[in-house]
Amino acid sequence: MSEWPVEIIRFSQRSVPIFIHLAAAGKGMAPFICRGYGYRLDTESDWIWLYILKSQWLRLHDYMKHGREMSALLTSGIDNESYQFKGRFIDSRPLTKKDVFILEEQYSWVTGHIPGLAPVIHVSPSECMAVGLQIRSVFLQTPGPGTGSLVMERGVK
Template sequence: MIASELTRLLELPEPIYIHLAAAQAGAIPFTCRGFGIRVDEASHRVRVMILRSQRSRLEPLLAEQGRLAVLLTSGITNQSLQLKGIAVGSEPVTPDDQEMLERQGRMTARCFPHLAALHRVRASECVTVRMNVERIYLQTPGPQAGTLLMGRS
């Protein structure tokens, strides 16, 4: 099962900041900003919305089902989780993904009105990267940082 902490973080009424990181053996690591994330509990899969312009940099990794890490951080409390797993492709944004993007935009505008324009994107500017989640770690600074919440150590 996907860790309940992930579901709880995504249900908070505050913006979630997302960073996706990828690396291939012998290559320079790649990072980009995510703009939305949705969880499919049944498949242990997440869908991370990134800018369409960033997808080409992930092509080799997606083709060979490479390793991904996704860092999720609350914009208010700084609570953060790191997800690690395998890239399983990308696809266009769905209506449910678009709803998540719009929700994140509304929460950013409510919590940080002067920054909202920097964080809002249209669904047409994004694609979804799918990842099978193998491990979830608590990343929030403090004595529990690095605690494995889901998966094997």
């Protein structure tokens, strides 16, 4: 497995609120887009786990019957540094203890940086589940001259 780009590792280690949008499309279906509440990047497996509401999974699940391609946009709530992760749906599961810790940590960062927004995006871990995406490519989406450029590409079977 090739090494991850330094900018992706650095981004994943920032102690700032990260706003997440997960998108899927099925043949002949309107795109489905939902909000994510946390994420965990697994660089060993090239997976990213996204925490969404269980109610969102009910709709997203229908899209997984028709196609397994998904994308996730992760944006820093401080300076709009953004990356789009594209790939294939691989699994869904309940949150683990580590996921719950990350979800709560993300909420604390929102509270510390944007306190007025915190009540609007607060979710209970019991309301959430994890959706896994095997990453095929990552694109820079930060506004500026490099927007849309490929940062990383993986061979996904």
